[in-house]
Amino acid sequence: MADFDGILQPGDRVPDGARYLPADPALVHWGRLPRRGDAAVMVVDPGEELVVDTVSHEGILADQGSDPVGFFGGHGVDRGGVLDDAVAIAATRTREATDGPHVVTGPIEVRGARPGDLLAITLLDATPRVDYGVISNRHGRGALPGEFPQGPGEVSVFTPIARDDADGEDGGGWTGRLPLSPDGERVVQFPLAPFLGIMGLATDTSERAHSVPPGAHGGNIDIRHLTAGATLYIPVQVPGALAYVGDPHFAQGHGEVSLTALEASLRARIRLDLIDATAAARDFGDLASPLAADATHLMPTGLDEDLDEAMRACVRQAIALLGARYGMAPHLAYAYLSAATDFEISQVVDLVKGVHARIRRSDFEGVARA
Known part of the structure; x- marks a missing residue:
């Protein structure tokens, strides 16, 4: 995890010479995933690296007011601490109530990718774009529906991150901090391990897949081990593969029992590698x-x-x-x-x-x- 060094608005501190894909409203899907025939927002060669901004759905959904400035402002975040692309997506894009919540950036065409090949999406680095996130128990879902939420409303727990400098040195790790009770006088700290909950490829279907259930296309796979240095291999279904990423997390436990983990926007550096069908069958079956x-x-x-x-x-x-x-x-x-x-x-x-x-x-x- 790259250190948080202040809010990363669109275009801020992009490395010189990097191919950069922002989460502009015109370059994302919200609640549904790319399918065959969708136009790519970027075309890359196999093995190419790129920097991709991702936006968390937390703070932009209708039950949070569709207003990230107001929602996060209610937790003490000033306007300068709210991402401009999150504001723009909430203001200009719509989704059906039955769609998923997730925002995904893409799709990205990989030259030469064909059905039968594998596309390998490697997360090289994940940098927090903000110093806070949200953990939710909402929509009557989670591992204990009917028991939680315990009240009539949805629960969205605002969760700041901070450096753990308990050893008095500058090299402390970043942690999420949750209160033990509503008064907030005592907190529990847990380590961050940022990853992308969604890494996927377009489906060979006429309808766009819902963003919530994962499948052979990848999508909302939510494997917490897919942190920097890890790779997800996904069977290609359509020419060009049409890759996308999203659902950024700062941390997650196995199971993700309450419905979400610590959801928060990330800037990701990824590499897209292509394994042809023959090599894929030999190495992976x-x-x-x-x-x-x-x-x-x-x-x-x-x-x-x-x-x-x-x-x-x-x-x-x-x-x-x-x-x-x-x-x-x-x-x-x-x-x-x-x-x-x-x-x-x-x-x-x-x-x-x-x-x-x-x-x-x-x-x-x-x-x-x-």
Whole structure:
């Protein structure tokens, strides 16, 4: 995570020579995701890096007044601390009440991408654009619908971030800070680990997919391990891939139980790499859902409305991955996964639930690829 160094308004402090994609209202989708035939807002070559601004939906939704200046002002944020692109999106863009809440920047065409290929979206860096976020329990959803919210209204918990300098040095980490009670006299601190909840590709459909449920297209995958340095591999469905990113988070626990995690706008530096169909089949097998990866782990995923089915899908995907990548016999892969691999719940709040496995790369050091 790059240090927060003051609010990042559109265009502020973009590195010289960087390809930059702002979250201008004309360059985003709100509540629905790109599909085949959508016009790209940028065209890049495989392997190219770019800087992308993302905007959180928190503070711009109708039940928050559709007015981020008013909403955040009510929590002590002056106008200069509210993002101009968030204000512009709330003022000029509309969404149906049945659409998802998320704002996604894109789509981005990757030259040469074809159905059957994989697109790898790597998050190289994630920088907070503001020094606050929101954690919500709303819309009668979350892991405990009917129990929370406990009152009649929606709950949106304003959450500032600050540097933890308890050791008296300038090198302290950034933390989120939540009160233990409404009086705010005592707070709990937790570390930040920024990531993009949504990384995805256009669907080969005539209708735009809803932004909430993840799927083979990626989308609202909400895997907290996809921080700087991690990659999400997604099967390409349409020519050019048409990639997009959004749903920025400052932090999230596995499960994301209340409905959202610490949602807040990020500036992301990403790289888009293309793996052709032959290499994809050799290295990853037939991916039914996206594959996450970082320097230490491979993370196959399982997605389903039923959490048990999501778990089964993840185990099957993990067995197939080990077979394709290392030639591991299915019954031996099944045994290895049981003995040596953690299966974690990505989230349980996005209509389609997610499970991901954590396969240690180090366990296979020295093992020849299949």
